[in-house]
Amino acid sequence: MDFKISEEQLSIRTMVREFCEEEITPNILKYDEEKAFPEHLIAKMGELGLLGIIFPEAVGGAGMGYEEYALIIEELSAADPSIGLTVAAHNSLGTNHIYTYGNEEQRARVVSHLTQGKSLASWALTEPGGGSDAFGLKTNAVKSGDHWILNGSKTFITNPNYSDYHVVMARTNPEKGKAGISAFIVEKGMPGFTVGQPMNKLGMRASDTAELFFEDVKIPQANLLGPEGQGYFNALGILDGGRISIAAMCVGIARGAFEHAVRYSQERTAFGRQIHQYQAIKIKLADMATRIDAARLLVMRAASLKDQGQKVNLESAMAKLYASEVAVWASNEAVQIFGGYGYIKEYPVEKYYRDSKLGTIGEGTSEIIRMVIARDIVKMHAIDAPEPEMV
Ligand SMILES: Cc1cc2nc3c(=O)[nH]c(=O)nc-3n(C[C@H](O)[C@H](O)[C@H](O)COP(=O)(O)OP(=O)(O)OC[C@H]3O[C@@H](n4cnc5c(N)ncnc54)[C@H](O)[C@@H]3O)c2cc1C
Structure with a gap:
């Protein structure tokens, strides 16, 4: 068990972070208010390999695994969750379905087009x-x-x-x-x-x-x-991988909100002291940091198993359930730490708060995901069932 991020993964994360700082972060409020996907980013993300992250170079992809994929989606979503969602749906749903279940002709004709950023899927x-x-x-x-x-x-x-x-x-x-x-x-x-x-x-x-x-x-x-x-059986397989990316997106949302909150808690004073010195705020920050780390560990466990070619039905469902609920909770706490400024658009925490809710709905609502988890758990602990089969 190795919890260290590799040098190569670090450099991928740095590359995406720099892309976000240049292209996304300065514009997040504008993109949000325009209510439209910034189309010019498609070609740029294609050039960086972000639209073919999990596909081999033979079909124009970047040849990375789910661990790198999760790191990238977290990074994009910490900057702007909408961009993280766009890239996640493109990679792990549309393109992945065609790559995984399509024939050679479909891969050559369609997947290469998509991985190179000629359009989204x-x-x-x-x-x-x-x-x-x-x-x-x-x-x-x-x-x-x-x-x-x-x-x-x-x-x-x-x-x-x-x-x-x-x-x-x-x-x-x-x-x-x-x-x-x-x-x-x-x-x-x-x-x-x-x-x-x-x-x-x-x-x-x-x-x-x-x-x-x-x-x-x-x-x-x-x-x-x-x-x-x-189609039904293949779609279930696609959702298993998709949920890892939605979970990574939620970790990014929670982290983005948290980082703004930690900074603000040191800038803002009340009753003559920085607000992070008050125990009520310390508890919020400590709980946020701990739950975000726990969510990321669940995401990385599912990603690592997926890279090893194992079934991740249960692990991806757990990661998605927990990370999405942490994102909603943490972004709510961030708004609270910002007080009145958390409620207006001068700071992006209100946006994380609005964006976070999608995580508990898309690719299976929290209610449905709990049913998926419970079904697997009961199967695992089935009486007189020596080799329970995971769905
Ligand atoms: C921004 C956004 C992007 C999306 N992107 C895509 C996409 O790219 N592709 C795609 O196919 N879909 C997409 N979806 C759809 C998403 O997956 C569905 O909204 C979600 O699966 C829930 O379906 P529903 O909205 O019809 O809610 P319903 O199924 O009508 O559920 C309503 C409520 O009832 C609960 N419920 C339903 N059945 C049960 C049950 N058996 N037990 C307990 N509670 C239950 C639900 O949890 C929910 O709370 C997207 C949704 C959004 C909002």
């Missing part, structure tokens, strides 16, 4: 009728010769206005339940496919979120992702 599972019960989905695709005809809609999808490629889960055989769902690559500009206006959100306002609409969209057989009927 989106991944569309959630529908207006329900996200938690995602596999009750209504969007359907019917085979017609060498094509599929896609109809339905998706909502709350990250990145679609900046994506040339969208991974879309649809029902292809209503009689087969979970085994009747397939994934497709839907391309920008396909007739019948439209993306809605960016949604007006509480937080993560510089991350693009929109609806997708499909009206008799003709999808070539070459855009079916993986074998027909595997």
